Amino acid sequence: MLSSTSNRLPKGGAQLFVPAGRWLTGSFVLISHLTLSLDKDAVIIGSSDPSDWPIIDPLPSYGRGRELPGRRHQSLIYGYNLTDVIITGENGTIDGQGIVWWDWFHNKTLNYTRPHLVELMYSTGVVISNLTFTNSPFWAIHPVYCSYVHIKNVTIWPLLIHQTQMGLILTLPTMSALKTVTSELVMT
Numbered sequence: 001m002l003s004s005t006s007n008r009l010p011k012g013g014a015q016l017f018v019p020a021g022r023w024l025t026g027s028f029v030l031i032s033h034l035t036l037s038l039d040k041d042a043v044i045i046g047s048s049d050p051s052d053w054p055i056i057d058p059l060p061s062y063g064r065g066r067e068l069p070g071r072r073h074q075s076l077i078y079g080y081n082l083t084d085v086i087i088t089g090e091n092g093t094i095d096g097q098g099i100v101w102w103d104w105f106h107n108k109t110l111n112y113t114r115p116h117l118v119e120l121m122y123s124t125g126v127v128i129s130n131l132t133f134t135n136s137p138f139w140a141i142h143p144v145y146c147s148y149v150h151i152k153n154v155t156i157w158p159l160l161i162h163q164t165q166m167g168l169i170l171t172l173p174t175m176s177a178l179k180t181v182t183s184e185l186v187m188t
Contacts, residue, residue, distance in 0.1 A: 013032075013033030013034065013084075014031075014033070014034055014035075015034070015035040015036075015037060016034065016035070016036050016037070017037050017038075017039070018036070018037065018038045018039060018042040018044060018089075018092065019039050019042060020039045020040070020041035020042055021041070021042060021043070022043045022045055023042065023043065023044050023045060024045045024047060025044060025045070025046065025047060025052075025076075026046070026047045026049070026051075026052025026053055026076075027046075027052065027053045027054055027073070027074045027075060027076055027077075027078055027115065028076075028077065028078070029074075029078050029079065029080075030077065030078065030079035030082060030085055030087075030120075031079075031082070032082045032083045032084060032085065033083065033084045033085075034082075034084075034085055034086070035085075035086040035087075035088065036077070036085075036086070036087045036088070037086075037088055037089055038088070038089030038090070038092025038093070038094075038131065039089065039090060039092055040089065040090035040091050040092055041092070042089065042092040042093070043092065043093045043094075043095055044076070044077075044092075044093070044094045044095065045095045045097060046076045046094075046095065046096040046097050046115075046117070046137070047097070048097050048100045050073065050104075053073040053074055053076075053115050054073070054074045055071045055072070055073060055074070055112055056071060056072060056073075056074045057071055057072075058070070058071060058072055058113070059121075059144060067105065067110070067113045067114065068110060068111070068112060068113050070112065071112050071113075072112050072113035072114075072115070073112050073113065073114060073115035073137075074115060074119075075115045075116040075117060075118055075119035075142070076094065076096055076115060076116070076117050076118065076137075077094070077117065077118045077119075078118075078119055078120070079119075079120040079121070079123055080120075080121045080122060080123070081121070081122045081123065082120060082122075082123040082124075082126070083123070083124050083125055084124075084125040085120065085123060085125070085126050085127070086126075086127045086128075086129075087118065087126075087127070087128045087129075087131065088127065088128070088129045088130050088131065089130050089131045090130060091130055091131065091132055091155075092131055092132070093131070093132045093133075093134060094117055094118070094131060094132070094133050094134070095134050095135050096115075096117045096133075096134070096135050096136045096137045097135055097137075098135040098136050098137040098138075099135065100137075101114045101115070101137035101138070102114075102137070113138070114137040114138040115137050115138060116136065116137070116138050116139045116140065116141070116142045117133050117136045117137075117139075117140045117141065118133070118140070118141045118142065119142040119143075119144060120142075120143050120144070120146055121144045121145055121146070122144070122145045122146065123143070123146045124146065124147050124148050125148050126143060126146055126148065126149045126150070127149075127150045127151075127152075128141060128149075128150070128151045128152075128154060129150070129151070129152045129153050129154065130152075130153045130154070131153075131154055131155075132154070132155040132156075132157065133154060133155070133156045133157070134156075134157040135157070136156075136158070140156045140158075141154070141156070
């Protein structure tokens with residue numbers, strides 16, 4: 001699992017390369033000065049076991065889970081207070097196996113709000129590029145209270161049976177942050 005690998009990386013910076021193949025993992029946490037790079041034939045697959053997705057506090061701006069009162073599941077790829085993080089590839093894929101989460105949501109059997117594919121909080125110098133995101137349990141890419149975020153050459157494939165799924169959601173601390181984010185945000 002990638003979760004145990006990211007905890008052993010050096011604090012000064014590193015590259016985590018995901019080779020070709022299908023790699024099943026639970027939620028994992030990134031560190032600063034890290035490049036997560038996927039081979040063109042690499043697929044990171046989110047576990048369908050909710051115990052592989054830790055429970056974390058709700059966002060301060062919401063004060064509760066987005067769908068349910070209280071806490072929420074941590075995203076598949078998560079980072080907090082990071083600097084200089086790159087998530088990239090040669091069009092590799094990040095697949096959240098979201099159908100399971102959507103079924104739980106519609107059947108009202110979730111105990112906590114669903115996770116996103118990628119969520120980075122309070123981070124600076126973020127690049128997300130050259131990847132395909134598919135089957136998200138909730139939102140695909142969610143940079144929260146971040147600055148200097150570059151998102152380019154990404155493909156987001158929603159689950160076709162769930163039309164309320166959103167790809168990129170920006171949560172900003174203030175209106176002045178909107179100028180900073182939009183001047184740095186590049187989508188193609």
